[in-house]
Amino acid sequence: MDSNNYSCQQQPIVEFDKVSFDFNGYKVLEDIDLNLCEKDLVAVIGPNGGGKTTLIKLILGIYRPSTGTVKLFGGPPEKKRHNVGYLPQTSSFDFSFPLNVREAVLMGIYRGAGKRYGKKDYAAVDIALETTGILELKNRHIGMLSGGQVQRMLIARALVNNPGLLLLDEPMSGVDPEMQASFYELIKDLNKKMAIVFVTHDIGVIAEYFEKVICLNRKLFYHGPKEGSLGKLEATYGCPVELLAHGAPHRVLKEHLH
């Protein structure tokens, strides 16, 4: 797809070069070319099993591509991922783990083996909790939070290190509808400082908040501002681009200015 790639003003922060990923003999992602630039705000959509979480994990170097290369901030993902804030889709941790909110958020900061935390780090935790609106819960045990509060804590953990790139894998799960609007405002606000990749099923909001859209269904189908051949893409690959186009064509697909 000629529209999959576009150039950034500076060096792209994420570069996929002909990346494929197989899992147990099944092609999850195939032939992905992708650039993300500084301060991009990108929504990732696509059907279940389309490879959205896999894409996130490839960026982070949790998965390695079967073929092709992934670069993060110009280097190998394992070496650069400390500059990425990450909110996983599913949290594998144990909510009865003896840890409070502040300690959990502190885990987002790591300066190397044996380095201890200082006042600056605790202040950063307070700021991150303030940003996500749960500062008053900082001494609470993680098992005593609601679903939405857990998401806020995990976003604070992703933010606390002031990353250059924020990867949010379905961050809206568990967030009640009234809170969602303020959440998107928070995302927009954060985007002034960092690039954000946002995996979502909520197609309705894309028009309003996101400037670029990636659609994944094994292949990467649409990325960035070009409008051409959307209907064909939908028919062939099952990406809900028609919804996008019909929802708010001019806003969704407006030219992205660099």
Add this chain to the structure above:
Amino acid sequence: MAFFEYEFMRNALIAAVLVNVACGIVGTYVVVKKIVFISGGISHAAFGGIGLGYFLGINPILAAIPFSLASAVSIGLMSRRTKISEDTAIGIIWSLGMAMGILFINLTPGYAPDLFSYLFGNILTVPLFDIYLMLGLDIIIVIIASLFYREFLAISFDEEFAAVSGVAVRVFYFLLLCLVALSVVILIRVAGIILVIALLTIPASICRLFTYNVRKMMFYSVLTGTLITLAGLLLSYYLDFSSGAIIIIFASAVFFVSYLIKKFIKPGKMT
């Protein structure tokens, strides 16, 4: 009390403290990271080291150090670097270590004296040399655990996120298994290979019921474990039963009672 006038009683007392320093710190990670059965595998495999000690004619506890470290690393390698599942790796290393122990003892001419004390433990017969050895291993454990508290906490809570944030997860996972191996060595004399896992997990599990803080959990576990060990020791002295068995039965009883007490404590009151 006449009890403490005997040298073996003094050694038993010191051993109780030394054992529980290791158990409180490493046992806390074993419990929160849910590696109880990996630790069980490492502790049983250590029997190979005991056998090796007999075979080479050296102190079996000394021979158990490299042997447990090797079995810890083997279980880690098998479950992390191959497609062998973790519980299969545990099962294999567990029985392989014990089988090697039996083989080494077969190969050793003559009778293996006090083999039973390595299997079931006897806190009353800990020799002075072993006390010093336990002290040395405790110091190593305390230093490593306090230097890398943050790393161990991170990999225990959320390995994937720890890796993303820059923690060398694999290195610290192996290091943690090695700390388990060293704790096992410290515990062999007191609890015996078969009962090691109880002292490693029960005091920490009891304290987990009452705190939401890992540091406090460690500190309380050291105290709880020491008190349980001493109470069990006194009981076994007066009842004239094996100390290892009595200590663990007593520890289990405390755990069940604590679990019932916990039902009456509101979670909000915990720290």
